[in-house]
Amino acid sequence: MVGVNQKSIDELRARLRGPLLVPGDSEYETSRTVWNAMIDRRPALVARCLGIADVATGLRFAREYGLPVSIKGGGHNVAGLATCDEGLMLDMSLMRGVWVDPQARTARAQAGCLLGDVDRETQVHGLATALGFISNTGIAGLTLGGGFGYLTRRSGWTSDNLSAVDLVRGYALVACNDEAERAVVGAVGLGSDLVAEPLHPASERLPVSLAPEMDPVPDLTGRPQRIAHIQQAVENVHIGHPLKILA
Ligand SMILES: Cc1cc2nc3c(=O)[nH]c(=O)nc-3n(C[C@H](O)[C@H](O)[C@H](O)COP(=O)(O)OP(=O)(O)OC[C@H]3O[C@@H](n4cnc5c(N)ncnc54)[C@H](O)[C@@H]3O)c2cc1C
Numbered sequence: 172m173v174g175v176n177q178k179s180i181d182e183l184r185a186r187l188r189g190p191l192l193v194p195g196d197s198e199y200e201t202s203r204t205v206w207n208a209m210i211d212r213r214p215a216l217v218a219r220c221l222g223i224a225d226v227a228t229g230l231r232f233a234r235e236y237g238l239p240v241s242i243k244g245g246g247h248n249v250a251g252l253a254t255c256d257e258g259l260m261l262d263m264s265l266m267r268g269v270w271v272d273p274q275a276r277t278a279r280a281q282a283g284c285l286l287g288d289v290d291r292e293t294q295v296h297g298l299a300t301a302l303g304f305i306s307n308t309g310i311a312g313l314t315l316g317g318g319f320g321y322l323t324r325r326s327g328w329t330s331d332n333l334s335a336v337d338l339v340r341g342y343a344l345v346a347c348n349d350e351a352e353r354a355v356v357g358a359v360g361l362g363s364d365l366v367a368e369p370l371h372p373a374s375e376r377l378p379v380s381l382a383p384e385m386d387p388v389p390d391l392t393g394r395p396q397r398i399a400h401i402q403q404a405v406e407n408v409h410i411g412h413p414l415k416i417l418a
Pocket of ligand 1: 205206241242243244245246247248249251252253263282302303304305307308309310311312313314315316317318319320
């Protein structure tokens with residue numbers, strides 16, 4: 172890592188609330204690992220962020236020293252874009268808070284949340300939003316890529332259900348809550364520190380009940396009661412809010 176001395180690293184560590192890992196630290200290997208085991212990149216530094224301030228501090232440091240930056244949400248990107256060689260990785264995996272507002276039918280979730288984290292908290296209120304099929308995928312990367320799952324045919328892509336993000340652009344935090352700005356988030360690919368998503372009433376059996384409707388089994392003959400049950404479950408799902416309502 173050219174141009175970064177130990178003193179600068181110590182100063183960065185002192186400014187961060189979360190741990191700063193270097194090769195050899197006990198959590199370094201776990202932190203740098205991504206879902207695709209063929210990817211074996213070794214960041215020079217891993218900042219395990221505990222909040223927006225840590226994200227901004229990390230980005231400022233990387234800009235100052237011209238370091239490559241990667242951001243790890245759930246680490247499921249197959250190309251391994253969450254990690255990098257000889258740069259700074261911002262690891263969001265300690266930021267997994269979810270706050271549900273059942274009256275407003277929105278949830279705020281931190282950038283390190285996995286899909287299962289959000290589902291677990293929203294289901295307490297009988298609510299759900301359009302996420303992906305696999306619970307240990309990250310919400311941040313999934314939303315930035317669009318996001319397709321059980322509720323998509325009813326409620327749109329995950330990104331359609333996104334109503335606001337906190338966007339860290341280098342030094343500053345920018346509230347990002349209209350359609351144009353969300354498009355920037357997608358294009359620039361920075362931020363997504365907090366995600367708010369509209370929620371829809373969901374039956375407890377929803378994922379199981381919806382699956383046959385999305386991928387019809389060819390031979391449903393002789394199973395009218397099951398079909399009726401599925402249709403009833405689908406009717407119970409509130410159709411999601413399109414983007415124009417949210418903007
Ligand atoms: C087993 C598996 C199942 C999947 N199932 C589905 C599915 O059902 N539906 C679906 O739509 N997709 C699915 N995907 C694809 C998945 O949505 C994408 O791979 C997505 O990028 C994963 O997001 P992540 O946060 O887990 O990944 P990461 O690798 O952590 O991040 C993906 C990209 O987003 C960037 N990023 C992450 N967090 C932030 C942030 N806070 N700010 C800025 N950039 C950030 C990363 O730098 C990276 O470029 C699946 C992938 C796998 C491997």
